[in-house]
Amino acid sequence: MRAAALCFMALLSAWSLEARGQPSEDLQADVSAREIAIESNFTGHHVVVFGAVENYPRYASPARSYDVIVVIRGPADSFTAWRKRKTAGIWLNRDARDFRDVPGFYATLSTRPVEQIAPRAILEQHRIGFANVNFGPPPRGVPASRDAAFRGALVRLLAEENLYQSKLYGVTFVGGGLFRASIDLPANVPIGQFRADVYLFKESNLIASAESRFSIGKAGFERFMTRLATEDPVVYGLAALLVAFGIGLAAALMARE
Amino acid sequence: MLQLYLPIAEMSVNALVMLAMGAAVGVLAGMFGVGGGFLVTPLLMFSGIPPAVAVATGANQIVALSFTGAFAQWRRNNVDMRMGVVLLLGGAVGSTAGVLLVRWLRNQGQIDTFVSLAYVFFLGTIGLLMLAESARAMHRTRAGKPPITRTPGQHHWVHGLPFKMRFPRSKLYISAIPPLLIGMVAGILAAMMGTGGGFLLVPAMIYLLRMPTSVVIGTSQLQIIFVAAIATLLHAVFNQTVDIMLAVLLMIGGVVGVQIGVRAGQKLRGEQLRLLLALLVLAVCLRLLLQLMIKPQELYDLVPPAGIL
Numbered sequence A: 001m002r003a004a005a006l007c008f009m010a011l012l013s014a015w016s017l018e019a020r021g022q023p024s025e026d027l028q029a030d031v032s033a034r035e036i037a038i039e040s041n042f043t044g045h046h047v048v049v050f051g052a053v054e055n056y057p058r059y060a061s062p063a064r065s066y067d068v069i070v071v072i073r074g075p076a077d078s079f080t081a082w083r084k085r086k087t088a089g090i091w092l093n094r095d096a097r098d099f100r101d102v103p104g105f106y107a108t109l110s111t112r113p114v115e116q117i118a119p120r121a122i123l124e125q126h127r128i129g130f131a132n133v134n135f136g137p138p139p140r141g142v143p144a145s146r147d148a149a150f151r152g153a154l155v156r157l158l159a160e161e162n163l164y165q166s167k168l169y170g171v172t173f174v175g176g177g178l179f180r181a182s183i184d185l186p187a188n189v190p191i192g193q194f195r196a197d198v199y200l201f202k203e204s205n206l207i208a209s210a211e212s213r214f215s216i217g218k219a220g221f222e223r224f225m226t227r228l229a230t231e232d233p234v235v236y237g238l239a240a241l242l243v244a245f246g247i248g249l250a251a252a253l254m255a256r257e
Numbered sequence B: 001m002l003q004l005y006l007p008i009a010e011m012s013v014n015a016l017v018m019l020a021m022g023a024a025v026g027v028l029a030g031m032f033g034v035g036g037g038f039l040v041t042p043l044l045m046f047s048g049i050p051p052a053v054a055v056a057t058g059a060n061q062i063v064a065l066s067f068t069g070a071f072a073q074w075r076r077n078n079v080d081m082r083m084g085v086v087l088l089l090g091g092a093v094g095s096t097a098g099v100l101l102v103r104w105l106r107n108q109g110q111i112d113t114f115v116s117l118a119y120v121f122f123l124g125t126i127g128l129l130m131l132a133e134s135a136r137a138m139h140r141t142r143a144g145k146p147p148i149t150r151t152p153g154q155h156h157w158v159h160g161l162p163f164k165m166r167f168p169r170s171k172l173y174i175s176a177i178p179p180l181l182i183g184m185v186a187g188i189l190a191a192m193m194g195t196g197g198g199f200l201l202v203p204a205m206i207y208l209l210r211m212p213t214s215v216v217i218g219t220s221q222l223q224i225i226f227v228a229a230i231a232t233l234l235h236a237v238f239n240q241t242v243d244i245m246l247a248v249l250l251m252i253g254g255v256v257g258v259q260i261g262v263r264a265g266q267k268l269r270g271e272q273l274r275l276l277l278a279l280l281v282l283a284v285c286l287r288l289l290l291q292l293m294i295k296p297q298e299l300y301d302l303v304p305p306a307g308i309l
Helices: A002-019 A120-125 A144-160 A220-231 A233-256 B015-032 B037-046 B051-075 B081-108 B111-142 B177-193 B198-208 B213-239 B244-267 B270-293
Strands: A026-031 A035-038 A045-054 A066-073 A076-087 A090-103 A106-110 A164-167 A171-175 A178-185 A192-202 A205-218 B003-006 B011-014 B164-167 B172-175 B300-303
Touching: A026 A192, A026 A205, A045 A066, A045 A192, A045 A205, A066 A171, A066 A178, A076 A144, A090 A144, A090 B111, A090 B270, A106 A178, A144 A164, A144 B300, A164 A178, A205 A220, A220 A233, A233 B051, A233 B213, A233 B244, B003 B015, B003 B244, B011 B015, B015 B037, B015 B051, B015 B198, B015 B244, B015 B270, B037 B051, B037 B177, B037 B270, B051 B213, B051 B244, B081 B111, B081 B164, B081 B177, B081 B213, B111 B177, B111 B198, B111 B270, B172 B177, B177 B198, B177 B213, B198 B213
Parallel strands: A035 A205, A106 A164
Antiparallel strands: A026 A045, A045 A178, A066 A106, A066 A192, A076 A090, A076 B300, A171 A178, A192 A205, B003 B011, B164 B172
């Protein structure tokens, strides 16, 4: 009964849009790579997020009314942030704040600054923008102002390593409802699953969203080494020593001649 | 330019820069008989390698360098095996204690400051002592007086301790306690600072134990091989922070540097060598001290959470 009612309403709304000659827009999006392999020549990776607005009106001047925000999130990571204070003449780490399971990589790309695209409530709801990343609740006994300083420091330090990026005009419409956004993942990018969320806005209203995933992993020799180091650390450690003795001995013997 | 991705450090570095860095450390190791760890660890951190990886991989490089050095010295009969074994016993105890201490300090967030302070204290003390001594020796040579060698029968508080042992190669008959303690302190520092402890061992052997300078370098290198090997293995097993790719680059640069350093060292006189080492040690000390005293531009620091390392 309820399903029938919903179905009827959906039909009705579709009909009403059709009646106005304006089919509802939808969004298709994808990323240029599914699996990014890290090998010895890895210096980062260039990823393109692209997509199309379906039912894009041909006659309107759409560039002004449509906006796209792309949010790329990397695998969760944990950090402890320390703040130094001068103590007995030297600068010591005194105050700490733990950040558990925050995105190890976070980037927003948009057609305009995100604050101009959508109201704050929407940005908060979808965790768009550095200010809205889920950093977890402040630890007990830490006043909000100090916690804000720690969050700011975390974002600043990660942004310095290009692990947090914000590209205000990073999404461009290339015509006919097609858009693209490109981003450089740095060489120190965390390893694991990435997720790209694409949000389509029309006159500040979120009208569609799409999600794609990709992963970054070590391949070949790099994967072998990491596996050995984590799964057989004793063998790895002994191998490191063997290499050291080998190179040391070879050099000593060569120097003699 | 020859970028190479390091699987454990999880970052990309310029291979040529790392080779050059290894070579610079090697020159020092060859010239002074110190492992060069007190230089390689800060250099690696400065180029963006995570501190934990820098410490562990530095230790791995030092194994290769001190092996080359010790082998060459051993061929010239410049190694006191007996002294080496005593130092090593202390070193094994010390490096285990050091690894435990590192773990505790890291969880307190104080490891960086502690390491810097320890460096300032040890480098400052040793540097000043060596500077004074070598300046005096150079002054004496210039005045035409013969250099003071060991006067037989001269006594030092070190010689009054029990458990006396004979060290024929060093022409010493002294208590085993000072070498054990020296080995232990060097071991603690090795584990905590990513060094072989050579910068401490060499002066301690010269000035405290009064070993002949010719034997000191080879013997300290022998001790450093083992201390650095223990540290490498412990780091690989407990922290998984040894990057073999990076280590190989540093080692290849390093062994070339050692040969250059050894040749340069042979051209310089003992007191000149000691003066140079003193100045180098003081420069590193001063830099670290300033870093602690001057207000840092960035007051915040991100580290992996406690308990992971």
